[in-house]
Amino acid sequence: MLQKQRARFGYLLVLPALLLVTLLNVVPLIQALILSVQSQNLIRPNPTAFVGARHYLRALTSDPEFWSSTIHTFQWTIGSVVIAYIISLGLALLLNMEIRGRAFLRAMFLIPWVVPNVVTALLWKWFYNGQFGVANFVLMKLGIISEPIQWLSTPEAAMPSVIAVQVWKLYPLMTVVLLAALQNVPKEVLEASRVDGANPIQRFFYVTFNFIRPQSMIIVLISAIWTFQSFDIVYLLTGGGPGGATQTLAIMVYTKAFWATQLGYASAIGVLMMVLLVSLGLAQQALEVFFLKRAGKNG
């Protein structure tokens, strides 16, 4: 009786959340799938124009823009996540030492995470400004470069420049997660391996890293999902330019829908993006299973 009552109470409590999430996450997803097989146009909507897989075929076989955007998305995602992970790991290891003011330092390092993306984009745009930007000024004063670099408006420099900004956004949360993971590494095991004669590098790879691998994988996956679909930073910094050099899939969906008004085609690219994202998630799962198996064999 009580069991039943608690179950009913459960449904009641979940209902509002379920409704909201369904209406604004699940229904739009289905709607996006429907849009992607229709010839929808933002200016003259025509819901009955079924075109089947035509948009998908167009993207995959005859639109070089789709492929270049896909490559840029991977460059942008992998570049940002890998660099952010290396930096966060270094910071987390440093912050894990028994130092004074650790709480203060941790808070300072987290600051970029809360700065609104629009502000992030604007401040870096000012920072990168070819004529008046401080980046060029400092590098020239230090003698590292001899003439100002047009960070955001030369095709070769643009992608690394926007990646640097995303790294600045991504590393804080990664650092916190890795720091929490590091604090769970048992001191006795580290001590034992020291006694056994392992040097610091061996201790890191054979002991510490094994303990922080699960958290590392989760935070890398979450960061990759965010970065893969992120829109505002690149949009505000370069708008996808120069000459499409930083056009990611997210930017392409936006421009196809709201500038070219091709709602149906844009939806198809959105769906393809999602397929890529899900594959990314599955790949991560597979990797985890692989590592678990290997760990099982070794242990």
Next chain:
Amino acid sequence: MADVVMTNMGDVTPTRSGWFNRKVVGLLLAYVALLFAMVVILFPLLWMFLSSFKGQSELFARDMTLLPNVWTWENYVNVWFNTPFPLYFWNSFYIAGLTTLFTVFVAIYAAYAIARLEFKGRKAFGLMLLITQMFPHIMLVLPLFAIIKALGLFNTHIALIIAYTAFSLPFSIWMLRSFFAAIPTELEDAAAVDGASLMSTLHKVILPLVGPGIAAVAMYTFIQAWNEFLFALVFLQSQSLRTLPLGLASFQEEFTLRWDLMMAGGSIVSLPVLIFFLFMQRFIVQGLLGGAVKG
């Protein structure tokens, strides 16, 4: 025991090279590295704050100095009195406020239910929350744009509040869930024995215990809504309805090359979330780790 002896020996035994032993050198290097990293990482932000106090002539000077030669509030006065900035500020403030209120209200009950109450589909609901995190917002924005238009909500703040609530919910529920799960079940059992109803047990016994979790979720939601750009860009049309991020971004087109305004505006937009964050960061970090990582 062995541990204690070993560490004591290391710390206490006076050696000739005591000041230069490896531990001390290691710590010093760590400090230097951390301070260096902090300066590099915070420099762009610092540069924005400092630039916001520089006059036009200094902002576009050939020779740059870290600190303004002449400190001026002029840019802040300009942004606040000569642009629609206060309006944007107010729009963002109440949109983020209402979003936070709704999200916390809905998330508390859902999180409690999936943490504590046995019912069919509980696992499926939890999984659904996780999966929705993988939907790219840029893909959802197209159908939502059509839905919002059909409902007559295009170019209204209600559209944004609903969308922000729905998008903050899954993560907020997931985060709060772990706070509820950490509370011993004996408390509920005791309340049940005393004859309290399920609802009053939740309100009077459980809720007071998850204060830090609620604070974390509220902060997270507020920051998300305060910072959001894409939905505001797509759902709003009128200048008077713009939120802060949208308004600030539009400065780029409307006041080309007015970096003085943008730096002051950027500082004003960041300040509330920064102050909030620095006071509450302990809760936020705890909540994020509890929700996102322990799963």
